[in-house]
Amino acid sequence: MTSVQFKRVAERRGARVVLTFEGSAITATSGDSVLAALLTHGLLVRRHEFGDEPRAGFCLMGACQDCWVWSGHGGRLRACTTPVVEGMTLFAQPPAARDE
Amino acid sequence: MSSIVIVGAGAAGIAAAEVLCAQGHRPVLIDEAERAGGQGYRQPAPDLALDMRRLMGSEAARYEALHRRFAALTERIDYRPRTLVWAVEGGTLHLLREGRAETIEATTLLLATGAMDRIAPMPGWTLPGVFTLGGAQVALKDQGCLIGRRVAFLGSSPLLLLAARQYRQMGGEVAVVADTTGLAAKARALPHLLASPRTLLRGLGYMADTLRAGTPLLHGVTPLAIEGDGHVESLRLRDAAGREHRFACDAVALGYGLKPESQLADLAGASFAYDTDFRLFLPKTDGFGRARPGLYLAGDGVAIGGADAAEASGALAAYAILSDLGKPNDAAAIPLMRRVVRLRRFQRGLARAFAWPVAQIRAQAAETVLCRCESVTIGAVRAAMAQALGPVEVNRVKAMTRCGMGRCQGRVCGPALQEIVAAATARDGAAAGRLRGQAPVKPIALAAAGDIAP
Ligand SMILES: Cc1cc2nc3c(=O)[nH]c(=O)nc-3n(C[C@H](O)[C@H](O)[C@H](O)COP(=O)(O)OP(=O)(O)OC[C@H]3O[C@@H](n4cnc5c(N)ncnc54)[C@H](O)[C@@H]3O)c2cc1C
């Protein structure tokens, strides 16, 4: 079966940006949203705080807040409206949930 | 001079800014997004090789004209992109820009905040791979991506056909376009739809396109479940004749029309009334968009009307502002007013041809998730209400079950919650009450809220 969610149909000219998600490196292009970068490489952006179920965003317009990912520095960001930045370290869960 | 602040740089906000500029004002135009254009006229980033002319089809000329007009305005307004308005207190707007909190005073405030998709819950709708119908278009226009390789379009909306067509054009496979409203209801709405023959024809054209492409197109369906192990693998539904179908797909675009983003209007003191066609509480305004002295509302943020109505209503609200600031009434406002009335009447027809599936929502099983933020099921809401002296009003139900209390603030579950609450008391949607807006209208970093706390 499919192992990535999004299908890129329009190419983006721009600098190569490398970030990591859950410890794996992902190559994106400057201008990509974090969500597009994650979903062109995988099937989820986060694990829900209740029961761990996977989520991959929903509205894609900054309204539902179902696309929060956690940065290595502890903060959270809204993947659908945040552009990728070189060196971002991202996680599907907040630090406390990861340590458990 | 008085300060005029417009929130929202979509068709409505841009049209308003243009009228105000032409009369020598320099309005502040605030928008959360990176680029102007709003939802309907969303602009891809310049580095994305996307043929917008082809994608916008018959709307390409309007799309290009709006962006040309905006480009001509930017020097003459105080344009603030990437800025969220997260609260309104009296004449003070609370802003968040690049993580920093600031405030701005508005003696005249025009809210043109647009809309979002209205969603009916169903089994499996929280699986990764289910996105809103609008979201399916955003993925394409904003990021040059399709939400999946083989997409099912489900709900009740004319935009199902539009989005399916755009996906086919871009090389996507469309598994099915399935609309919950039956053909008979669509035929009954026809007289209203004749209020805008241009749009009606466009819609029929999309339908013909879909059939020509060989895409299954179903009306009057009952959605049964979105299925898959950790992500979408199929959509199961029952057709109007009662036959069950399973469509293999890896994504679902879900949408039942639009609902206004009216949270700021609520905080700014607009009053609301239940609309029986749209089955939503909508902010009240006069024909020009006046909600109360100093507060004006325009575009899909006040009454769903589509991009053309948004543009006309934005200009109309700007004329009302000018007139309230003492300028003699402008003759240009009269045809605009007629246009807005006509386009919104058309939209009422659409609300009947693409109906909110009240009976289907009320019939959902107890296990169906209603609130995706807090994972509250429909059964939990029914159980809370069934207790002795249990709540019968949405805000009480929210306090008790946490449904609508999560980070989306009830934007997604609100309309369905309303129907579930109304059904439990055997009343209509209006009697269930209205989820009140709260600041911040979107979650903000706590440090930012603290920055300006007394
Ligand atoms: C996701 C989505 C996709 C759509 N796609 C199409 C399409 O492809 N074609 C079509 O014809 N119609 C589409 N529509 C319908 C759309 O509502 C109208 O066509 C049209 O865009 C309405 O114009 P508007 O100016 O009223 O609002 P919008 O164009 O939505 O503009 C509202 C603006 O307000 C800003 N805003 C809202 N709240 C805040 C806040 N608190 N702080 C700061 N800024 C804020 C938003 O960022 C946005 O830019 C779509 C709607 C949605 C929700």
Ligand code: FES
């Ligand atoms: S997907 Fe809804 S806010 Fe990001």
